[in-house]
Amino acid sequence: MDYINIIILAIVVNNVVLMQFLGICPFLGVSGKIATSVGMGGAVVFVMTLANLVTYLIFNFILIPLNITFMQTITFILVIASLVQIVEIILKKVSPSLYQALGIYLPLITTNCAVLGIALLASKKDLNLIMSVVYAASTAVGFTIALVLMAGIREQMQITGVPERMKGFPISLITAGLLSLAFMGFSGLVK
Amino acid sequence: MSLKHFTNGLLRENPLFVMVLGCCPALAVTSSATNGLGMGLATTFVLLSSNTLVALLKNLIPDKVRIPCFIVVIATFVTITDMVMQAFTPDLYKALGIFIPLIVVNCVILGRAEAFAQKNRLLPSVLDGIGMGIGFTMALTLLGSIREILGNGSLFDIKFVAADAKTVLLFILAPGAFITFGFLIAITNILKKKFNI
DSSP states (O other), X not given: OOHHHHHHIIIIITOTTTTTOOSHHHHHHSOSSHHHHHHHHHXXXXXXXXXXXXXXXXXXXXXXXXXXXXGHHHHXXXXXXXXXXXXXXXXHHHOHHHHHHHGGGHHHHTTOHHHHHHHHHHHHSOOOHHHHHHHHHHHHHHHHHHXXXXXXXXHHHTTSOOOGGGTTHHHHHHHHHHHHHHHHTTTTSOO | OHHXXXXXXXXXXXXXXXXXXXXXXXXXXXXXXXXXXXXXXHHHHHHHHHHHHHHHHTTTSXXXXXXXXXXXXXXXXXXHHHHHHHHHOHHHHHHHGGGTGGGGGOHHHHHHIIIIITTSOHHHXXXXXXXXXXXXXXXXXXXXXXXXXXXXXXXTTEEOXXXXXXXXXXXXXXHHHHHHHHHHHHHHXXXXXXXXX
């Protein structure tokens, strides 16, 4: 498996939201406007890459040598939750402008199951450190693409006549279904 | 009074169709009714246990660090579920895969701990946990049943169409999950309006 393969697989073929159903909550929650969805996407790229790097090191250099891999779920969620806190504190000090842009989305990421999900999936695959980080980063890019696409469609949808009972979640989910159908077209792209 | 805590989660505040919490497992594992039921029961166990423990420990947990404490409680029960399922239901464990550890980040569970169990006594919290769990299980099983009937022509792995019959395969693939779930929420909205719940 070379890097191009991993990147294409993670971004379009196995798109994290539309094909693997991870991170549906932020996908439905913050896809109202393109600007906010870009902000959320940026925060996810940042945190997911960093979280995967840290969990990879912890899994391979602490959990496996000590033979306590059953503690994986507990350690990963605690690491991710505290990582998000640390990133928030550091960003606030070091780069106030970036904090302004990503700040409000950071706390939301702790409950984003895509971050924990990708860390768990990556630990099950046979990847080395760099591959694992590339995998996480491109998955997060795939998440951002899906989020921005959805936001674009939903902005248009606000000026169309949606039946009263279909407003909100139902029409968003059906739109996501059609997007997912479109993404299925990529399935033969990489062997 | 107590009974109300139990019935709340079944219909009026159904976690999936009314509050739309925990959508990730709802979409991902409901390709068959069996998987939906299994996931629902696993979630119910974690929800009941975490509600019980949080209600018992609520006076011991400092307010500022309550969220991390809740997460540790939940993650412990999820690890137990994970190991029990791996030992006793290996097929289901394989089918649900990564979504068993991901019960940790299911918003229903943390949501109930935060919104209900930490403010209420033991018995109401237990009833709330069971009610919400059953409501979630029913919703997942319904979603799984519809997708399995349309996509595979079977229910709980019992096939009722000819082996070579053509079924709407779309419904057990990813897009079918989104579309079925969307229509079910729309139907819930219509019913809520009609019966004024």
